[in-house]
Amino acid sequence: MAEDRYQHHDYYLIDELLTDEHKLIRDTARAWVKKEVSPIIEDYAQRAQFPRHLLQGLGEIGAFGPYIPQEYGGPGLDQISYGILMQELERCDSGLRSTASVQSSLVMFPIFSYATEAQKQKWLPRLATGELLGCFGLTEPDHGSDPSSMVTNFKDAGDHVILNGAKMWISNAPYADIAVVWAKDEQGVIRGMVVERGMEGFTTPETHGKWSLRASATGELVFDNVKVPKSNLFPDIRGLKGPLSCLNSARYGIAWGALGAALDCYDTALRYSKERIQFGRPIGGFQLQQKKLAEMITEITKAQLLVWRLGVLKNEHRATPQQISMAKRNNVEIALRTAREARQMLGGMGITGEYPIMRHMMNLESVVTYEGTHDIHLLITGMDVTGFNAFI
Amino acid sequence: MKILVPISVVPDTTSKIAFTDGDTKFNEDGIQWIVNPYDEWYALVRALEITEKDGGTVTVISVGDATAEPVIRKALALGATDAVRVDTKPTESYVVAKELANYAKDKGFDLILLGKETISYNGSEVGGMMAEFLGFPFISLASKLDANGGVATLDRSTETGTEVVEVKLPAVISAAKGMAEQRIPNMRGIMAARTKPLTVVPASGVQGKTSTVKFGLPAAKSSLKLVDPENMDELVRLLHEEAKSI
Ligand SMILES: Cc1cc2nc3c(=O)[nH]c(=O)nc-3n(C[C@H](O)[C@H](O)[C@H](O)COP(=O)(O)OP(=O)(O)OC[C@H]3O[C@@H](n4cnc5c(N)ncnc54)[C@H](O)[C@@H]3O)c2cc1C
Numbered sequence: 001m002a003e004d005r006y007q008h009h010d011y012y013l014i015d016e017l018l019t020d021e022h023k024l025i026r027d028t029a030r031a032w033v034k035k036e037v038s039p040i041i042e043d044y045a046q047r048a049q050f051p052r053h054l055l056q057g058l059g060e061i062g063a064f065g066p067y068i069p070q071e072y073g074g075p076g077l078d079q080i081s082y083g084i085l086m087q088e089l090e091r092c093d094s095g096l097r098s099t100a101s102v103q104s105s106l107v108m109f110p111i112f113s114y115a116t117e118a119q120k121q122k123w124l125p126r127l128a129t130g131e132l133l134g135c136f137g138l139t140e141p142d143h144g145s146d147p148s149s150m151v152t153n154f155k156d157a158g159d160h161v162i163l164n165g166a167k168m169w170i171s172n173a174p175y176a177d178i179a180v181v182w183a184k185d186e187q188g189v190i191r192g193m194v195v196e197r198g199m200e201g202f203t204t205p206e207t208h209g210k211w212s213l214r215a216s217a218t219g220e221l222v223f224d225n226v227k228v229p230k231s232n233l234f235p236d237i238r239g240l241k242g243p244l245s246c247l248n249s250a251r252y253g254i255a256w257g258a259l260g261a262a263l264d265c266y267d268t269a270l271r272y273s274k275e276r277i278q279f280g281r282p283i284g285g286f287q288l289q290q291k292k293l294a295e296m297i298t299e300i301t302k303a304q305l306l307v308w309r310l311g312v313l314k315n316e317h318r319a320t321p322q323q324i325s326m327a328k329r330n331n332v333e334i335a336l337r338t339a340r341e342a343r344q345m346l347g348g349m350g351i352t353g354e355y356p357i358m359r360h361m362m363n364l365e366s367v368v369t370y371e372g373t374h375d376i377h378l379l380i381t382g383m384d385v386t387g388f389n390a391f392i
Numbered sequence: 393m394k395i396l397v398p399i400s401v402v403p404d405t406t407s408k409i410a411f412t413d414g415d416t417k418f419n420e421d422g423i424q425w426i427v428n429p430y431d432e433w434y435a436l437v438r439a440l441e442i443t444e445k446d447g448g449t450v451t452v453i454s455v456g457d458a459t460a461e462p463v464i465r466k467a468l469a470l471g472a473t474d475a476v477r478v479d480t481k482p483t484e485s486y487v488v489a490k491e492l493a494n495y496a497k498d499k500g501f502d503l504i505l506l507g508k509e510t511i512s513y514n515g516s517e518v519g520g521m522m523a524e525f526l527g528f529p530f531i532s533l534a535s536k537l538d539a540n541g542g543v544a545t546l547d548r549s550t551e552t553g554t555e556v557v558e559v560k561l562p563a564v565i566s567a568a569k570g571m572a573e574q575r576i577p578n579m580r581g582i583m584a585a586r587t588k589p590l591t592v593v594p595a596s597g598v599q600g601k602t603s604t605v606k607f608g609l610p611a612a613k614s615s616l617k618l619v620d621p622e623n624m625d626e627l628v629r630l631l632h633e634e635a636k637s638i
Pocket residue numbers: 102135136137138139141142143144145146168169170171172212213218366369370371372373374375376379390391392
């Protein structure tokens with residue numbers, strides 16, 4: 001890939017709404033990404049390799065559990081910092097951001113929220129540094145948008161439980177040291193637990209042949225009579241609200257993250273439009289190209305305001321799941337549209353790995369599907385404003 | 393070892409440069425400020441390396457108003473022990489150097505290490521002036537530096553070669569490319585910076601001696617001319633008559 005010349009775009013001076021520390025965190029993450037990730041990401045994505053060596057660095061810039069308090073090894077930052085970090089990572093690659101989102105919101109968040117003190121001390125500090133990698137098993141082969149119908153289950157066996165079933169499409173699974181798994185007990189109630197690599201009967205086969213998120217490893221979690229000690233179960237949380245609370249946190253991060261991908265596509269197309277000469281002038285001088293750029297920056301600016309406001313609400317514990325759905329859906333959508341338009345602006349160059357746009361575009365096809373599909377988030381908004389459930 | 397690293401706050405390298413007030417002032421609208429890269433990447437990082445190895449403290453100091461503080465915090469996040477801001481506008485090298493010297497003179501610093509120049513005004517003046525005000529030796533353009541036992545050994549690299557210099561401390565040394573490698577702060581550093589002392593000291597009231605009559609941008613680069621590889625005579629003619637380079 002050509003040199004990463006990304007520059008931030010802030011049409012409405014939204015930076016003035018951020019603190020100096022927010023900006024320092026952003027600059028740090030950006031500098032780290034430009035130094036450590038940009039030079040290698042295209043190669044890893046092309047080869048469908050997970051850049052595992054980046055885990056420690058992700059820990060150092062605070063990307064693992066940014067809002068986890070310091071007593072558990074996290075940096076104890078606010079929600080806007082979390083969003084900013086996800087934006088800087090996804091500005092480079094959605095797969096990189098996915099690794100961090102899963103670790104933060106789907107592994108550290110439930111352990112922090114639902115685990116016992118001993119469980120927290122056991123796992124959180126090492127997850128924060130990237131020494132341990134985690135994954136989150138909710139989706140199953142036959143139960144995606146409707147996780148309440150899951151069939152993975154466990155039976156009581158004294159000091160442990162016996163877990164059976166399979167999870168599919170699980171980010172980080174092939175490399176994960178631990179998995180936060182949601183499964184039904186004998187009464188059909190959903191509970192969460194931590195399954196550790198090495199437990200007998202637990203395997204994590206990798207899913208190959210993805211055209212999207214190629215630098216993020218995806219796999220299955222297969223449980224064949226796995227003995228999980230009861231001390232690995234989350235003691236109190238019951239029902240779908242456990243996993244849904246995690247998804248809320250992750251979706252919030254994705255709303256910021258997808259915007260990062262949009263910003264990178266816009267930045268690339270804008271620069272290209274000033275440098276590429278056709279018919280004797282820069283293509284940025286043609287109205288059709290300007291329409292694309294003007295619409296991109298308009299949508300990006302709206303999306304920036306959306307996540308900033310959502311971050312403030314989240315800091316005040318006032319952001320509703322429905323508001324988060326709206327932001328996730330909108331920002332991924334505008335990122336996808338930005339990527340598609342930006343790709344065309346680069347002509348033939350747009351399809352190569354010389355520029356990041358095609359990679360972003362393909363990545364975003366996963367982002368628009370995972371953590372609640374585009375349709376499902378629309379139904380959430382629809383139900384919220386009408387009061388009618390259109391899911392079933 | 394007790395090291396002082398003067399840092400200058402400069403516009404980000406991607407900033408659009410424009411002037412106001414009849415071209416006598418730099419237009420600061422919308423400018424992102426950073427630590428002068430020579431101060432940060434080379435001087436500060438080398439100072440940190442030296443104290444991490446042999447013990448000691450690194451104090452960063454900047455002459456500037458309160459808007460400089462976010463940038464100074466970055467130096468603290470990188471690992472400086474503490475920071476000082478001399479509360480006045482850094483209007484010219486003389487004011488900056490004298491204010492810095494007035495602060496440093498009775499503090500017992502063993503080494504004052506700063507970038508070889510700023511990327512904004514490129515004056516390369518502050519180090520030399522400061523050394524003079526303090527009565528310290530000044531060595532410029534060090535691309536390698538070791539310091540222990542009251543002596544510093546350094547490489548001075550210039551276009552014409554390398555000179556290895558030994559100097560008794562205390563001294564003022566200016567850092568050039570190669571002295572260290574850029575560091576990126578980590579989250580632990582950013583969090584530690586929250587509670588590190590950033591002391592604001594009043595300026596001693598040094599008056600400037602110069603004023604800017606006018607700034608101008610460099611002449612725009614002329615447009616690119618492509619010459620057909622078959623037409624070398626034309627290339628030679630252009631180089632001779634237009635570029636006047638042969
Ligand atoms: C790369 C990648 C990584 C992932 N990582 C994880 C992970 O780490 N952990 C995890 O648990 N899961 C993960 N997932 C799974 C992801 O969350 C699911 O793919 C997603 O929830 C959709 O489920 P599904 O694929 O089974 O699609 P389905 O639910 O079968 O949906 C198919 C289509 O039907 C539509 N649809 C479904 N229900 C309705 C309805 N009621 N009304 C209208 N339309 C409807 C959907 O919008 C979609 O368009 C990942 C997926 C991908 C692709």
